[in-house]
Amino acid sequence: MSRFTSSSTILRHLGWAVVAALAAGVVILFVDPYPDYQLAEVALFGIAAAGLTVLTGFNGQLSLGHGALMAIGAYTTALLLRQSPTVAVPLVMLASVAAAGLASVVVGAAAARLRGPYLAGATLALAVGLPGVAIRFSKVFGGDQGISVPPIETPSFLGADFPPERWLALVSMVALLLAFVFLANLTRSRFGRDFRAVRDDEIAAALAGIRVAGNQVSAFVVSGCCAGLAGSLLAFWAGLTAPSGLGLPLSLQVLAAVVIGGLGSLAGAVWGAVAVVYLPQLSSSLTEALHLPGVVKDNLPLALYGAAFVVTMLAFPQGIQGGLRLLYRKLWIAIPSRRDI
């Protein structure tokens, strides 16, 4: 066991990925189509949140514009499929990743000059402004009504009865695991250490020989590529790319997932994605059960959703992953035989 865990990082990560893939695959195949659909949403938010947590948690750059990068990925998918409907889905996703990556080079280069609230403000402007491009050039981008995206075709060997939502969940999970293996390796590599060095002290990092600006742009590109992949999956998931679904609220949703899950933690990105997907539904169900009058009933789910975030941040400032670490440490200490180690 110790030999396995101390051997090559990539083998270790791939091993975990295979285990996770099998577990996720079993769950996906046995639940109903709608829960599969929700799992697909968790996967895509997980990818976006993981990218953002690397940028913000590991590299210290706060971006409020990840919704815009997801939009670039989503529109690339929609436009490609509208142009040539028979293009293979993996190619479409790669193109979306590349498009968002390219955009990230530009955004990252601009952002490398900015720090703190100014960086946040610039990325916020991107999040607010980009959907407007789709409306301004409505002939190309479909305007306010957007471009519809056909669902991913289920391979014929699975039979005609295999729900498209289930196939979407499987594809999304594979994408999530691939992204996570890549990011996990990256953060444990020299690049990951450089990211953290730049985050902690730029001057010291520069003195140690790290090219700070290049490093920051690279972080943006990695993060943007993840957002592009998430955006492509979002296009398939929603069946439509329209400005009203890709605006500022989307950026804030991804950021909320990162923060509530645990900043700087890949596992946290998954917890955050779960929270962002299931909390609104939980609060709606709770409101339904309370049988309240009109206006209160309409607005209570949003209030509950917000309250849940506030309470979680007060109780676990390090997010859910931080809370789990605390719990794990307490249990570790509580087991007597372990105390000597």
Next chain:
Amino acid sequence: MELSSRGMQAARRGRLPVLAMGFVLLFTACGSTSTGPTASAPGITATTITIGSTQPLTGPAAPGYSEISKASDAYFQWVNDHGGVNGRKIVYKYEDDGYNPTKTTDLVRKQVLQDKVFAEFNGLGTPTHLAVIDYLNTEKVPDLFVASGCNCWNQPSKYPETFGWQTDYTIEGKILGQYINKNLAGKTVGYLSQGDEFGDDGVKGLDQKIASTQVVSRQKYDPAALSVTGVKAQIAALAQAKAQVVVLYTIPAATALALLTAVSPALNYHPTWVVSSVGADVTTLTGLLQTFSKGAAGAALLEGIVSGGYLPAPTNASDPWISLFQQIHDKYIPSLPMDGNVEYGMAVAFNFVDLMKKAGQNPTRQDVINTLNGGTVSRGAGLVPLGYSSSSHLGFTGEQIFVVTGGKATAQGSVYTSTDDGPINTYTGGELTPPGNGIP
């Protein structure tokens, strides 16, 4: 099937008695009698019909529009309290999508896959409903009476399950344009339209009737930016171009802002306002005017406004449909204002109940589509006929002009019907009388 294989595994683990009990209960619950109502389709049981909807209960589109689903639900409760439809009660699951198409796709999938609704009813919004139209048609779920005047719902060959309901924006534009030509001839005209399909379709209809030389200014606005910039720049441009008639293809909030901006001391601009039915409800506008101006302005600004409508004016207490709806409103939703949104919700609910009664004792989803295509559904409170046939999924085919006089929208002139590119005809069929207890 999945059920029996799980059952066999459980038996091997020795839980046979519990499982057997479970199956007995399950089969008794599923058991149907050969006469009377049976479970003939998803969402239909012996005692209930479940339908789903996505509505903007919160967000920018919520003012006014959030009342529609509650009014429909009130009408359904009225019907349920009087025995339901062919012995079944209607269960109306309307959920909040906040006018966000991503949320709409999620909710519709949940309603179809998990809640197993029989049909989608009155889904509100053009971009929101466009997100789900492909899915609903692929899954063959009836997509009834979409709450939007886009003519995108009228594509029977591509979207056989989808049916519009309200008069589409182009037909309305034509009828408003015809009024301007007849009653405001020779005057200069300006447009303020929403920067999406709603506004563009309306302008298409207007342009068919109003000469382009007469139109001195064409302004657009983005609904998402309303709370930030209002419509100041656009109204100023219209005033500068000296448009004597201004056509507003606007949602209620934008209409109110336009009216307030025009009368501000800086502009002191008083054109004749012609407003789309979407943003012309007197009660809704009065409330918004008072809110936006902090009590300074009110219903007085609405005097003389021209608009179109396919239902009787909600302020017309002598109309038998209005007194029926008022009765239902007072019983089930007294806290809501009795306005055009409530009337809309109840009128469309009436059409749905009529459709379900005509679709048969134990209808399938296809029965409902066939009934609509057969053109036999009653127009209920509508002033004009419904346009449903196997080649048209358009709802109401025209409108009547209304002018606000003494604080009330008063019908004027004839009732007109048309198509997107055909001529305008006069319709002389009058109003139908509501059935005795208000149930078709």
